[in-house]
Amino acid sequence: MEGLNSVIDNEPGFFNEMCRVLGCRYPILQAGMGGVARADLVAAVSDAGGFGFLGMVREAPQFIEQQIHAVRTKTVGPFGVNLIPAATAPKLFDEELAVCLENRVDAMCFFWDVSQAAIEKAKTAGAVVLYQVGNVKDAIAAAEAGSDIIIAQGAEAGGHVHGQTSSLVLIQEIVKSVRCPVVASGGYSTGASLVAALALGAAGIHCGTAFLATRESFANAYHKDRIVRATHDDTIHTDLYSVNWPVGAPVRVLQNSETRELGVNRFGQLPGSAGNEIVGDEDGRPIRRFSTDSPLRNTRGDLERMALFAGQVAGLIENVPAARELISEIIADAGAVLSRLPRNLSVSAPSS
Ligand SMILES: Cc1cc2nc3c(=O)[nH]c(=O)nc-3n(C[C@H](O)[C@H](O)[C@H](O)COP(=O)(O)O)c2cc1C
Structure with missing residues (x-):
């Protein structure tokens, strides 16, 4: 080596x-x-x-x-x-x-x-x-x-x-x-x-x-900042963020109000019509609730509820x-x- x-x-x-x-x-x-x-x-x-x-x-x-x-x-x-x-x-x-x-x-x-x-x-x-x-x-x-x-x-x-x-x-x-x-x-x-x-x-x-x-x-500065502030056990493996992807495609994200409220594993079943709700936009393109779009520099809206992708390494x-x-x-x-x-x-x- x-x-x-x-x-x-x-x-x-x-x-x-x-x-x-x-x-x-x-x-x-x-x-x-x-x-x-x-x-x-x-x-x-x-x-x-x-x-x-x-x-x-x-x-x-x-x-x-x-x-x-x-x-x-x-x-x-x-x-x-x-x-x-x-x-x-x-x-x-x-x-x-x-x-x-x-x-x-x-x-x-x-x-x-x-x-x-x-x-x-x-x-x-x-x-x-x-x-x-x-x-x-x-x-x-x-x-x-x-x-x-x-x-x-x-x-x-x-x-x-x-x-x-x-x-x-x-x-x-x-x-x-x-x-x-x-x-x-x-x-x-x-x-x-x-x-x-x-x-x-x-x-x-x-x-x-x-x-x-x-x-x-x-990535949006908010997402970067959340990673800097995260500890190793702040991420969660969940399939809550599943809009746009085939069923059964789990992600690892930072815990947020959505994961805390709704749990982690729904096997692709979103709660009710939740996936139709709009939580923000990317240069005018609507971002649906539970979409796999993470917040980017040009994203506005309720960033905290979006998919804040991060690995366990965020703690480091x-x-x-x-x-x-x-x-x-x-x-x-x-x-x-x-x-x-x-x-x-x-x-x-x-x-x-
Ligand atoms: C924000 C974010 C977006 C990702 N998007 C993709 C993607 O579009 N295609 C892909 O092959 N992997 C994607 N991945 C997974 C990475 O390829 C890789 O497996 C992962 O980041 C490795 O773990 P680490 O985050 O601990 O470095 C993404 C990961 C993150 C954090």
């Missing part, structure tokens, strides 16, 4: 094979968060040596194209786009994927149920394919369908959570089950967690909540740095952690 320090000291270089495949210097991937991860954040991450994904779930193809161009005006660094086949109408999904591939993005990251067709199209067009999964079966299916990198999402994660297993166990299971690099997701924001992920056999980390709470993210986040500062801090901290680790675990015999 000395490589981490040598990467810091000897530029240019790639920390490992996964970084070489993606063309990024550090094994730090920024999750493609819908609404939140737009051109400013992705460009800042990729420019700082990480790898950023535009979060473009259900966005119009014209907007995706505009965002891809916007990243390219800000950095020459590589980046990708995140789409979710299972949460997007098939026609729109095909158009979204087509615009990404026509614009030759470096990588595509998909999430939720494994779509063999999406993987094949992206591979045929020459993109690196990453698939985020929450269990071993999906990891094997995504790898067999041609994914280059598997992202193992532990149940600590913020946003939509596809599995039930903690990252600690899931990564090791998936590393044993597939031959391609595995990236750890859910709970990562520090150098110590990067070192831990590498120790478990992962090739790097994929962070959502930590990058949401950076200056460049498009204490400020809102620039994305470059966050990446530098993770790498420097990882180096310090490595230098403190014991070289071996043998115990000398007690002297008689």
Whole structure:
């Protein structure tokens, strides 16, 4: 693991094979968060040596194209786009994927149920394919369908959570089950967690909540502030926020008045006609109660009642740095952690 320090000291270089495949210097991937991860954040991450994904779930193809161009005006660094086949109408999904591939993005990251067709199209067009999964079966299916990198999402994660297993166990299971690099997701924001992920056999980390709470993210300042103030047990795994998504798609959010009042698990059954109530708007587009739209810079209304996506790692986040500062801090901290680790675990015999 000395490589981490040598990467810091000897530029240019790639920390490992996964970084070489993606063309990024550090094994730090920024999750493609819908609404939140737009051109400013992705460009800042990729420019700082990480790898950023535009979060473009259900966005119009014209907007995706505009965002891809916007990243390219800000950095020459590589980046990708995140789409979710299972949460997007098939026609729109095909158009979204087509615009990404026509614009030759470096990588595509998909999430939720494994779509063999999406993987094949992206591979045929020459993109690196990453698939985020929450269990071993999906990891094997995504790898067999041609994914280059598997992202193992532990149940600590913020946003939509596809599995039930903690990252600690899931990564090791998936590393044993597939031959391609595995990236750890859910709970990562520090150098110590990067070192831990590498120790478990992962090739790097994929962070959502930590990058949401950076200056460049498009999240509303209220959402960032709530994450900074959160402790580790302020998040909840619930399917209350389910408008726009298939039934049975739980999320991890910060507790709010809605989750406290209505409980956590309704298996897609919203209370009465609650999903028709309007709680705010995004540049005039109405936001329905229990929608999966989290509050963005351009959202107004009752922000406290909206989906305040956050992982358990929110408890470790204490400020809102620039994305470059966050990446530098993770790498420097990882180096310090490595230098403190014991070289071996043998115990000398007690002297008689
Ligand atoms: C605000 C937010 C939005 C998210 N949106 C998406 C998304 O659109 N697509 C996706 O693949 N994952 C999405 N996720 C999940 C992330 O990909 C990732 O699994 C998660 O953030 C990792 O856990 P962490 O938040 O502890 O870093 C989102 C997460 C957050 C916090």
